[in-house]
Amino acid sequence: MKRALRRWLTHRSRIPPALRLSLAVVLATMAVVGLVAPTSEGQSSTSATAGGPLPEPNSPTKSPEPPGAGNPTRSFPDSPALRAQGFTLYQASCSSCHGIALQGTPRVAPSLRGVGAGPVDFYLSTGRMPLEQPREEPQRNSPAFTREQIDALIAYVASFGGPAAPTADPADGNLALGFRKFTLNCAGCHQIVARGGITVGAQAPDLQEATPQQIAEAVRMGPYLMPHFDSRQLDQQDLDSIARYVLWTRHPDNSGGWAIYNIGPIPEGMVAWFIGLAALVLVARLIGERMDEPV
Amino acid sequence: MSRLAKLLGLLVAARTALRAAAGRSAPPPVTVESDVDPRRRVVPSSRRAEGVVALLLLIAALFAFAFPVIYIVSSGDTQLLGVALGGALLLLAVACIVAGKFVVPQETAVEDRGPLLVEEQTEEVIELIEAGGQGISRRAILLGAGGAAGAALLTAAATPLASLGPTLSALHETPWARGVRLVDDEGRPYLADEIQIGSCYTALPEGKDAESFGAGLLVVRLPAGFIHLPAARRDWAPHGILAYSKICPHAGCAISLYRYPTYAPTSQEPAFTCPCHYSTFLPGEGGRVIFGPAGRALPQLPLMIDAEGYLRAAAKFHEDIGPSWWGVHRAQS
Numbered sequence: 001m002k003r004a005l006r007r008w009l010t011h012r013s014r015i016p017p018a019l020r021l022s023l024a025v026v027l028a029t030m031a032v033v034g035l036v037a038p039t040s041e042g043q044s045s046t047s048a049t050a051g052g053p054l055p056e057p058n059s060p061t062k063s064p065e066p067p068g069a070g071n072p073t074r075s076f077p078d079s080p081a082l083r084a085q086g087f088t089l090y091q092a093s094c095s096s097c098h099g100i101a102l103q104g105t106p107r108v109a110p111s112l113r114g115v116g117a118g119p120v121d122f123y124l125s126t127g128r129m130p131l132e133q134p135r136e137e138p139q140r141n142s143p144a145f146t147r148e149q150i151d152a153l154i155a156y157v158a159s160f161g162g163p164a165a166p167t168a169d170p171a172d173g174n175l176a177l178g179f180r181k182f183t184l185n186c187a188g189c190h191q192i193v194a195r196g197g198i199t200v201g202a203q204a205p206d207l208q209e210a211t212p213q214q215i216a217e218a219v220r221m222g223p224y225l226m227p228h229f230d231s232r233q234l235d236q237q238d239l240d241s242i243a244r245y246v247l248w249t250r251h252p253d254n255s256g257g258w259a260i261y262n263i264g265p266i267p268e269g270m271v272a273w274f275i276g277l278a279a280l281v282l283v284a285r286l287i288g289e290r291m292d293e294p295v
Numbered sequence: 296m297s298r299l300a301k302l303l304g305l306l307v308a309a310r311t312a313l314r315a316a317a318g319r320s321a322p323p324p325v326t327v328e329s330d331v332d333p334r335r336r337v338v339p340s341s342r343r344a345e346g347v348v349a350l351l352l353l354i355a356a357l358f359a360f361a362f363p364v365i366y367i368v369s370s371g372d373t374q375l376l377g378v379a380l381g382g383a384l385l386l387l388a389v390a391c392i393v394a395g396k397f398v399v400p401q402e403t404a405v406e407d408r409g410p411l412l413v414e415e416q417t418e419e420v421i422e423l424i425e426a427g428g429q430g431i432s433r434r435a436i437l438l439g440a441g442g443a444a445g446a447a448l449l450t451a452a453a454t455p456l457a458s459l460g461p462t463l464s465a466l467h468e469t470p471w472a473r474g475v476r477l478v479d480d481e482g483r484p485y486l487a488d489e490i491q492i493g494s495c496y497t498a499l500p501e502g503k504d505a506e507s508f509g510a511g512l513l514v515v516r517l518p519a520g521f522i523h524l525p526a527a528r529r530d531w532a533p534h535g536i537l538a539y540s541k542i543c544p545h546a547g548c549a550i551s552l553y554r555y556p557t558y559a560p561t562s563q564e565p566a567f568t569c570p571c572h573y574s575t576f577l578p579g580e581g582g583r584v585i586f587g588p589a590g591r592a593l594p595q596l597p598l599m600i601d602a603e604g605y606l607r608a609a610a611k612f613h614e615d616i617g618p619s620w621w622g623v624h625r626a627q628s
Contacts, residue, residue: 061518061559062493110558135561184480184497189553189571199552200575200586201563225554225562227495255373287392 058104059111064119064221066163068231074167074213076117078155086156089149093130102160108134115221116162119153122217124150126210138224139206168216170244173237178245181238185229193249193262201225208250212243331341337401348390355386416477469509469540469612471596476501477514477538487600490516490536495553495567498538498606511541511614512596513550513567513578514606521565521579528581531597536606537578538596540616545589547618549584550576567593590619 053169067073089099097109104111112120114133151168183192189204191197196206202225207215216239222228234242252262260267362379369375431437477485477498485498498512499505516536524532531537543550552568566585567576574587582593594616597609 022461060557062555062557065491065494109561137562145348198573199554200566200568200573201554222493222555222557224557226494227553228491230489230491230494232489233494233496287396 005070027091052119058099058103058106058109060104060115061121064115064163065228065230067166067216067220068236071166071231071236072167072169074117074121074216076154076158076165077119077151078158082152083157083159085149086152086154089145089153090156093144094153097131097134103156113160114162115157116165117158118163118165118217119221119223120154120157121150121165122214122221122223126214128223134273137202139203140209166216166220166239168212168236168239168243170212170240170247173240173242173244175241175244175248177238178243178248180240181292182235182242182245185234186242191264194246195249195263197223207246210246212247215239215243215246240266308385332405333403334405335403339397339399339401341397344393348394348398351386351390351393355383355390358383358386398546465508466617467615469616470500470503470507471512471608472611473607473609475503475514475608476601477598477608480505485514485606486604487534487536487606488604490514490517490606492535493518495555497541500608509540509542509612511549513539513541513553514556515553515565515578517565517579523580525581528595528597531595531609533598533600536598536600538598538606538608539567539576539578539582540594540596540612542617543571543574543589544591544593544617544619545569545587546571546576548572550593 058152090098090102094112097105099105099109102112123138124145125143125147127143128138130144131138143150182194186194189199190195190207191204194207197204204226210218218226219234219239219242238267249262252259254262258271260271314452324478346536358379362383365372365375365379429436478501479485480497480499482501484501485496490496494515496514498514500511503510505511514536516534518534522532522535522537539550541549548569548571550567550569552570554563554568555565556562565578567578567582568574569589570588572588574589575585576582576589576593577585577595584590584592584597594612594614596612599607599609601607
């Protein structure tokens, strides 16, 4: 054992001395650098501070913004009979998740107390509620209720309080302003001509079917993962203009030709590549034909 | 799309059918050992083909001439302009094809190529090289001197690297410093009370150039339950208000996507997402990357609230902002 070690230490290497020396220098440099250099991000340890608890487990983490002082609101029909009808519908279709007294169910669905008329109108008129599963992402669908039933549910839920429903009138809006505000605040997710897109963890819906009323409600409440916008960020004029711009995106000026649903430059480029490339290959094959027989 | 695809398919099918009707089979592969001399030269001298080419060229000229005419007359209708220019190019190409096939002589030529390796020649070359070192006795000295000269020359060639490019000190500076107030895109300062949970605000430095590097900030307020900052950053988020650089540390796009759950237990936690490559950062955890190609956390700016309730920067950025490069890979999170 000892002899073997000595032999290993003293026997002559076949590697030339100069090469051995340079190898040693390189290895030593790497070792020194490795010891001295600061640890990279992946290696550093962090001590996370424990935050406080989230609000009550069944209260919503984001409540709808009021339309702002002096701004127009949308009023929905209300009467004791309508509220009674809403109560019946609520108990039959909503209470299994949102609770028999709108108090919500922990870890399943938020409380609806104090949300007001806007979110109820938005979620029901776009067919996003009721959901089949509580963890499902609410998506646009054909409404499960008639307009009269939706009004009854709005009357019932709004009777528990909450901000008035916002509204938007595209006729009061300015198309250029709407374009600017939409670009700054909405296009990141919803795409510049409102064809929708994806964010990590959710889909940003296309806005081709949204009514101005639904647009106003969505902006102020921030449905699902969308942030909400208060009247300081987007005032009523901005809101009207955004609604007008969204309506305009349904018939944009496609002077370039085939629009491909206006979903942007990547599909346009792909169409050019695939059709253009196929045509080029075909032409190359046709003109590059081999001569069959010597003439 | 489908019409065009069908047209292409129809063309291919028609050609196949024509060839089958003519009874032509694929030509046999040319074999190297063939005794047949492949050289040949055919002079078509077809007056008809020449006429066709001339006609095509003239129509191409007509289309090309139409381009400036349309440009002036119809004040730049892009569709017509495209037809004119595209038609001219297409006809030119067809004319070239017809000329290449039926007007100029068709020639198959053969060029001889010598053998790639001859054994005797290799030996000759080796002998030649060895003969070049005859009569040299101090081989080691010469080799050493040659090596030194080579190394010195390499060093000299590499020296100009030291003066490459300007110093990049500007990349390490942003307009943010202790006391700079946060304002919106219309210059109105932000009150801390105006920052709502569930909204995302873009902030700029008061009195500084909004276009300068690193001016844009993302400002959000989070409930305490979502905030898990490292111990060193505990004072950076007064009243749960957090500020981050708006520039993605991956490719430098402006981060413009913010998600905030309506009901946290059944959906995702709050996050910023960059629209270019979907890098996703957690504002509650010091900008930690949870998805996408970004290589480091989003740089955070410490905030404070002044006596009047306005939001101000509490310090400058503690790390470089913007896309990562070889000098910028530090991350404190």
